[in-house]
Amino acid sequence: MTPLFFESIPVTLPRPAIYRRLGYRKESTRISPGQRQEVEGYIADAVAMLQLKGSSLRLPIEVEGSALISLPEGNAFVSRKLARFLKDAREIILMGATAGTTIMEAIQADIGGRNVTRGVVLDATASEVVDAGLDWIMGYFRQSLRREGKTLLNSRFSSGYGDFALENQRLIHRLLQMDSFNVTITESCLLVPEKSVTAVTGIITSV
């Protein structure tokens, strides 16, 4: 059960999503050229600091009853909503990604008073890019699964959603060996650095 590691995930910058996250609304928000230049400059700073890495693991599962998802080696998830999500799947992909520590250090320093405006832009950029990292991992699997006559479910599920308890993140973190690219987990099951995410999706046979 060795995960697949991605040392440098090359996502396209999700600029519209970053602006949306910052509260930009096309129909109402007005930005001067100078302000736009400033925001774009901060986004560029973020891009230079991002070190988007990740890992993934393909595992067979058995959905037992209405809430038990059994994984190899005696591991399991218990969640009605996740079980429903994975009802057609016999395999899952666990995936995790991180924006790295450099950008998180900059965000903390900026938000702490150095340059709060830049801090919020770095924060939004990191959040959206790390999410795009998971999209990229799903894209990778979609492509490699095609030859097996399989595909992925269209969406993904993260611990903390519905009844899929955040505590499951501990197992996902361990299975994905996220420690190996410097992502740790706190006692309350939060990932550090903060801009790190995990998710689960299902593989379905498409032939």
Next chain:
Amino acid sequence: MNKGRVKELLKKKILILDGATGTELQKRGMPAGVCPERWCTENPEVITAVQRGYREAGADMVYTCTFGGNRLKLSEYGITDVKEINRKLTVLSRQAVGTGVLVAGDIGPTGRFVEPFGDLPFEEAVAIFKEQVAGLVAGGVDLFVIETMMDIQEARAALLAIKETGDYFTIVTMTYEPDGRTLNGTDPVTALITLQSLGADAVGCNCSAGPEAMMEWIGAMKPYATVPLAAKPNAGIPRLVGKTTTFDMDARAFGAFSKPFAAVGVNFLGGCCGTTPDHIGALKRALEVTPPIPPRRKSLAALSSARGHVILDRDKPLFVIGERINPTGKKALQQELREGKTSLVRQMSREQEDQGADLLDVNVGVPGIDEPLAMKSLLRALAGTTGLPLVIDSPKVDTIEAALRLYPGRALLNSISGEREKMEKLLPLAARYGAMFILLPLLDGEIPETAVGRSRVVRDVYRAARRHGFTKEDIIVDGLVMTVAANPDAPIETLKTVSWCSRSFGCRTVLGVSNVSFGMPERKWLNAAFLTMAQAAGLTVAIVNPANLELTAMKKASDVFLGKDQGAAIYIESFRDGEKTEKKPAGGAPLTPSEQVNQAILAGNRDDIVGLIAGLLKSDAGLSAARIVEEFMIPAILKVGELYEQKTYFLPQLIASAEAMKKGLDHLEPLLRAAKSRGTSKGVILLATVQGDIHDIGKNIVALMLRNYGYEVIDLGKDVATKTVIEHMKKFKPDVVGLSALMTTTMIAMKDVMELARREGLKTPFILGGAVVTDAYATSLGAAYARDGVEAVRVLEKLLKNLMTSCHHKGK
């Protein structure tokens, strides 16, 4: 099988490749989830029937069923004898098609990403492919095909594995997403430049797209191809209907694309997922009498990274090599390289890219460091940061070799001179990895002073380079810039060298421009004048700092005069903004100093706010600090809040204004204190992100907003223990306590804090916020709720007003 046979066939016709294997095997009973390689060895009659079907349909070539025949893939099914299974499957293919049809040893991805994009070390990837190649050679393949690659570095590893095994014709096809890039961001022309220079005998694309999109990619590659092009499209775009993947294009419709494919220059054409012998038959019939279009070029002056390329077209504007990633004279960069860090390098690359560099020079020459290791570390960092091709700049052979082997593109080597010993080592190295190189016209210990002397060295080095397969397209001659301070004739000799290369010898040139002014005052004018003269002499590439505005402006102007900037489009685009001045509306009165302060806060102008306030204090208006705050600053920040709530402003604007306000208030603080008008705050607010939660950005923004509105904020930070909050409540007796949490799992700690406070007899009101916290949740706990910083200010004012009213009533 020698390469000659394939090349001869390609001169005569477009070679027809086979169609899908996987979907055909599934139709004939191969269950899902099995190892196709093993299943085929156990069911040889099925794979041979599929391949015979393709032969009979007219295929000139079939692929062995070894797509997943590498150690990593086979080990997933417990298969360890990699060579034997590859050998067996090759033998089966040969049995199926005989000798009249070519058998291509099929190599697919390992499923792991190769460094610098993944954790599979590059040399391990090469070794894995070599093992498979050995089995395919043992089985008697005629040629190789590396296919369905989404990682250019993995394709490079597989290609090197074949090249280092023997001289086999090798086709490499990448797989592109609908946006025309691989999942790793490589576009077809970039992949073509990298692969053909590394030694691929044909390049192309397969899978993931139907014929229409693939035709576009072949068309995009053809003008730059020095090798034949291959296409294996799917039978249309796969569609998921329920749980079934379907390919809609029948054989007739598929075959209808044959002629258009031939017209854009395809040299190998077959089918991928969803295609059948009928589809291949349709291609065969359509192309029977269609002559192939051979590659249009023998060589190409172009460089690439994993995600971009630069074609060094001599009719294009002067190309710029960013020179900043060089530790000479840069202490911070030296330190970073010694510590194995790369953040400064990534920042420099990003800045130079933004400033208009076309290529980035990378030099790691710091005394005492392991240069090959440092160079590899930089290449890894830059692979994820920039799409610009790199110039590998080192005098050390081992550093250059480490870089060229790992670099996931076609690099420019800086440099190879006429120094015999190094030339003998570096020319084969550059040839092996397909690099272009800068030719430095100097000999052992001697720099020819004249252009005539330099041209002699250029000819000598080029003669040696030709023996390794280089053409004039593969070299860029350095004109050797010497300072005018030491020798007044030196710049003229350099310009003559550039002119000779450009107009007589017929090759590209490069200059490190700023050397010309070394030791002179006001160097920028000399540099700029020299650059324009060199451009007029035919210079192709300049090594400069792209942040140097004089040089880049002169370069752009010269490009216009030399006809290299069509319609002066680049020049106009670059300087359009420069002509725009901050004009006041016609007839509008200039802003008063107080209005300027108000406007600075509205516009979030943190740079000027302090100066404007200082000016206002000194002005004749005689305004006190308190009046400035009350009459101009508070109304501005209130307006900002309004604009934010209306979504006219978004978060960065709100925060920039809040920061401008804070800077202004900090500047006025001593005056306000002296006047005692700010000695008492509007209220004391205790803020904390609850225990277990480390996400406190929202809470920090709230703190900034509240301080701007005149509240005293005691911020306890994040992951604050319940008892710590209570202790501080007892100690500071805040008017309101604000708690934040981002996660559903941590927001329950809010309840703990509130319950403990009540048990301790503390009746302070609470205000809650955070991504998952809702008004309903806060109300259920008996707390107020605020969505964001602006709302927090409003809710607090209301809470405090209620408190005062309630105290007033109690007082009565």
